[in-house]
Amino acid sequence: MRALNIAATGMQAQQLNVEVISNNIANMSTVGFKRLRPEFQDLLYQDLRRVGSQSSDQGQVVPSGLQIGVGVRAAATYRINEQGNLLLTDNQLDVAIQGEG
Numbered sequence: 001m002r003a004l005n006i007a008a009t010g011m012q013a014q015q016l017n018v019e020v021i022s023n024n025i026a027n028m029s030t031v032g033f034k035r036l037r038p039e040f041q042d043l044l045y046q047d048l049r050r051v052g053s054q055s056s057d058q059g060q061v062v063p064s065g066l067q068i069g070v071g072v073r074a075a076a077t078y079r080i081n082e083q084g085n086l087l088l089t090d091n092q093l094d095v096a097i098q099g100e101g
Contacts, residue, residue: 002070009071013040016074031087034079041075 020038027033049066086096 002068006069006071009043009073013038013072013074016077020077032084034081034084036077037080038077039075040072042069043071043073045069 017038017040020036024035045067046069047067051064083098086098
């Protein structure tokens with residue numbers, strides 16, 4: 001069941017990634033829209049063998065231990081605050097600020 005849980009967390013994370021990307025694509029031509037970017041992080045690790053424990057097969061010491069991750073989760077969704085494209089309007093009263101303004 002552990003493998004299914006790990007796979008399920010990966011699918012949920014990927015679903016969020018697809019939703020954010022599709023939202024970015026859908027709003028690409030919206031004036032003033034800022035893209036979003038999801039960030040993910042590992043869930044806790046489970047120790048199957050502690051550091052320095054003996055291997056059950058040949059009695060050798062496992063120097064680094066053995067850990068298994070239990071999945072992934074969305075840590076945050078960040079807004080990318082970059083300047084968007086400038087739109088030429090041919091109106092003499094329209095102003096655009098380029099750079100840090």
